[in-house]
Amino acid sequence: SQKIEQNSEALNIQEGKTATLTCNYTNYSPAYLQWYRQDPGRGPVFLLLIRENEKEKRKERLKVTFDTTLKQSLFHITASQPADSATYLCGTGRRALTFGSGTRLQVQP
Amino acid sequence: GAVVSQHPSRVICKSGTSVKIECRSLDFQATTMFWYRQFPKQSLMLMATSNEGSKATYEQGVEKDKFLINHASLTLSTLTVTSAHPEDSSFYICSASGGAGNSNQPQHFGDGTRLSIL
Numbered sequence: 001s002q003k004i005e006q007n008s009e010a011l012n013i014q015e016g017k018t019a020t021l022t023c024n025y026t027n028y029s030p031a032y033l034q035w036y037r038q039d040p041g042r043g044p045v046f047l048l049l050i051r052e053n054e055k056e057k058r059k060e061r062l063k064v065t066f067d068t069t070l071k072q073s074l075f076h077i078t079a080s081q082p083a084d085s086a087t088y089l090c091g092t093g094r095r096a097l098t099f100g101s102g103t104r105l106q107v108q109p
Numbered sequence: 110g111a112v113v114s115q116h117p118s119r120v121i122c123k124s125g126t127s128v129k130i131e132c133r134s135l136d137f138q139a140t141t142m143f144w145y146r147q148f149p150k151q152s153l154m155l156m157a158t159s160n161e162g163s164k165a166t167y168e169q170g171v172e173k174d175k176f177l178i179n180h181a182s183l184t185l186s187t188l189t190v191t192s193a194h195p196e197d198s199s200f201y202i203c204s205a206s207g208g209a210g211n212s213n214q215p216q217h218f219g220d221g222t223r224l225s226i227l
Contacts, residue, residue: 004152032213043115043202043218044153051213089152096143097204097216101152 002027006090006100014108019077021103023090026071030092033073035064038087038102047088048075080107111137113205115219123227124195130188130222132203138183139205143216144176147200159186159203193226200224 003026013019023033031052036044050057050066050073057064063076077084087104091097112135120128132142140161145153157178158166165178175197177189186205190197202221206214 008150034215036216036218041200041221041223043113043204043220044216046215046217049213049215091216095141096155096158097153098155099152101150 002030002092002098004090004092004098004100006088006103008101008103010104010106012106012108013080015081017080019080019084019105019107021075021088021090021105023073023075023100024071025073025092029068029071031094032092033064033066034091034097035062035073035075036089036091036099038089040087044089077105080105082107082109111205111217113203113217113219115203115222117222118220119223119225121225121227122193125192126226128190128193128224130190130201130203130224132186132188132205132219134184134205134217137205139186140183142180142186142203142205144178144186144188145202145204147202147221153202156188156201161186190224193224195226198224198226 005024034049035047038044048064050064061078065074085107087102089099089102091099114133116131142159144156147153156171159178159180161180167173180186204216204218
């Protein structure tokens with residue numbers, strides 16, 4: 001089965017900088033990867049979906065890349081703000097989603 | 110946008126109690142809903158797939174007699190934790206998509222239910 005790996009260590013950055021989070025998958029190349037934001041005590045909120053044949057996807061300050069050679073997706077938040085502080089989950093699956101453990105992002109003012 | 114409502118948000122009860130959690134899709138129909146469980150600082154783990162009008166599909170290691178799932182309509186799935194014990198304490202989250210539950214559709218999650226068994 002697919003295994004999703006995210007850096008479990010928290011990422012601390014200064015406001016205004018670009019945050020980059022990593023998602024690696026171990027088995028088959030998924031047709032899609034999805035990124036979610038989760039705040040404490042809340043359910044995940046969908047952010048972006050990127051398809052296997054897409055190299056890059058953007059939405060406002062967010063950018064996702066998909067590298068099938070490296071078996072990796074990168075999630076970028078440009079001009080980060082304290083309000084971006086949350087846990088970010090990467091997930092994939094043919095039907096239900098398999099998620100990584102998430103990376104907690106802390107943006108310092 | 111698509112909204113999934115989950116109720117209750119928090120339950121505290123004694124060991125041996127059965128607890129029912131509801132998951133509703135408010136503005137779309139969901140033939141498939143998913144139930145996840147999340148322990149602190151860990152990922153969401155899929156427990157089961159809830160199929161409207163048919164039996165749920167459980168993941169390996171999840172007791173179907175312990176976690177009863179009913180998906181009686183296109184907008185409602187329920188998870189009942191039967192005879193709950195302290196080890197069942199966790200954060201339970203449901204999700205649904207507007208499609209047939211394929212991974213090419215975003216999942217819309219409820220806000221979760223924090224279950225605490227004393």
